[in-house]
Each structure stands twice: as structure tokens, then as C-alpha cells.
Amino acid sequence: YAAHERETLEKVIQARNMAMQAQGVAQKAEAENMLTSTLRSIFALAEAYPNLKANENFLALQEELTTTENRVAFARQYYNDRVMFYNARIQQFPTNIVANMFGFKPREFFLVQDTAAREAPKVKFT
Secondary structure (H helix, E strand, O other), X not given: OHHHHHHHHHHHHHHHHHHHHOOOHHHHXXXXXXXXXXXXXXXXXXXXXXXXXXXXXXXXXXXXXXXXXXXXXXXXXXXXXXXXHHHHHOOOOOHHHHHHHOOOOOOOOOOOOOHHHHOOOOOOOO
């Protein structure tokens, strides 16, 4: 397991760095997808260590990560709602006139590629 553990930790660090350095919606979405996937790997890895699963600090970390995932999902939904509203407004009369004059362009949606990332991670406290 040592090699798998190291690989998982390296992926988490790489995903976090990617997320922090991402520019533009598409890059941020890709980085967030990668980070979500690697966090799921941590939860899966924890299944192999009963002592770790019973550790209060690890349980607190799992709960915090689950809460963070839920917040990210909510923020993603809010962002996409605002983008949909904005894109519709710049195409409707009379706001399309002002939008064209000032060069307002449609914005990209924050898309989740991994269907598993659309759901909050399942956390077991056993």
C-alpha cells in the first residue's frame, strides 16, 4: 500500500496546485474535477485502515471535506445560474444593444465532467 498511498498523496497535492493556478473557467473546472477525484481516493484509502477511520482527527477531516464539497457544488450551481441569466440578458432586446456596444460576450458554464463528482461523497462513520 505504501506506493499507492504516496501516489494518492502526490495526486492530491498536484490537484490542489492545479486548482490554485488555474485560469479561466475551463481550467478551474478541470482542476476541481481532478481534486474531487483524488479526495475520493483518500476516502477509499481510509477504508483499508480501521484505526484511521476511528481517529477523531480523520473523522473531522472527512466531515470538513464533505462540507466543502457541498459548498463547492452549491457555488458551482449558483455560478452557472448567474451565467445562464447573464447570457440570456445579453441576447434579449433592449439589453442586447448595450451588450453589443460594449462588447459583452457570453460566458462559459462551469461544467463537471466526472458524473461521480456531481454528488457529495459518501462518508461512512463505522
